[in-house]
Amino acid sequence: MQLEQQHSVKPNSGGWLRVIGLGPGDPALLAPAAKAALNEAEDVIGYRTYIQLAGPFRDDQRVQDSDNRVELERARHAFQLAATGRRVVIVSSGDPGVFAMATAVMEALEQAKDPAWDSVDLQIIPGISAAQAAAARIGAPLGHDFCTLSLSDNLKPWSVIARRLQLAAEADLVIALYNPSSRARPHQFSEALALLREHRAPETPVILGRSIGRADEQVFVTTLAEVDPAQVDMRTVIIIGSSQTRIIQTATGRRWVYTPRWYPAGK
């Protein structure tokens, strides 16, 4: 029955849905495929801040910005539009596939009650993540085995986060941390640090990247002993070195950080 009803909807004639990542925000790091999608879009949907980074837009383009907490509604709205033949872009920062909108789009598709959504021409266009952009600015801290963890306990219990941090520390992986802190839960990053300090040396390099690729970009190099949670907010990505991660101090005063390709036996 529902199928018949849905067939009365205007069929998908040339509509599509593209989920794009802006990368860190610098247009020089935006994939041409993402730029082309933005240019061809009739509807552009996303969190306000990212929409502003993605613009400006033409008068014939409909821009629908929203709060950051309504990912699933945004995804559903995008499918609805694309299923009626509109060309729709959902804008994420970084890589849409890393703690961003591609997952919400998949959730919307799986829960879809409208079979027309199944035949929407859907493409996910990857982007350069915040961790990659911060890493490139400072050297190659992600040059060896690493993990990428979110400290947000909005959608997973803190016990899971703590256990993952503990095991990642035991595995001596470089650790990139997203969503380190929020107004609602200011202690997450401090708790993570306390955990990591049980496993890693005080001199372990720590990189704080904030607003990488934007005008107010900041990259700090510090250590596990000295890192100050007050330097960290939701726009900060953090990279915690492994036991092997090294800081290079050049004669010109520049500091670089990298994790070697080799790993000593017996560690």
Next chain:
Amino acid sequence: MQLEQQHSVKPNSGGWLRVIGLGPGDPALLAPAAKAALNEAEDVIGYRTYIQLAGPFRDDQRVQDSDNRVELERARHAFQLAATGRRVVIVSSGDPGVFAMATAVMEALEQAKDPAWDSVDLQIIPGISAAQAAAARIGAPLGHDFCTLSLSDNLKPWSVIARRLQLAAEADLVIALYNPSSRARPHQFSEALALLREHRAPETPVILGRSIGRADEQVFVTTLAEVDPAQVDMRTVIIIGSSQTRIIQTATGRRWVYTPRWYPAGK
């Protein structure tokens, strides 16, 4: 003494070194910054296969391709050229910061005996990694906590790799595997699978991405029970789902894979 000698080298007048990632190989995913560096380069250095992907080059550009195993020599050669005022690009595939040339460049810089290398204008330009590109083709398997591990035991002992796999499995991270197999060591991936099968359910989704972004691109979705090591070679990136990773089968027959943003309590 060495300092004085080095100062007799032609000073760095406009030379630079850019370490770029080609991304997965599709020009639509190549960062404009990387493209600009390739265009402005006087010398282009890299592994033969990547040089071919990065080209064509003009007659006035010197192209120096080499075998894949001489990363450190390649990096040193690039510094030597840049220190004498040449504009040099080192080409990597994917992201140069992820199991690629940026690390070798850092190693060369740290071990530099020539102080002129310290003042080389060095920039690392990030790219979209193979794991990200494969993930985007199939949905959002990296949408939640994940790790990126290399199975190559050229530069680290297998015991370290096995321990990391074990801990990553216990942490229920999605696992992206690079360098899964080689002619010298064909059993690495089989051993990794045996380890992972002790921790994850047989129906855990497994994605095999081969030559993503190129003409002969292939993406397979299989399961931990069914994945066949014969499908895997050094050009394959593998993504092993967590306990939460899901396969969507649409009415049109397309399959998508994603890892939800939420995580159940009590897991």
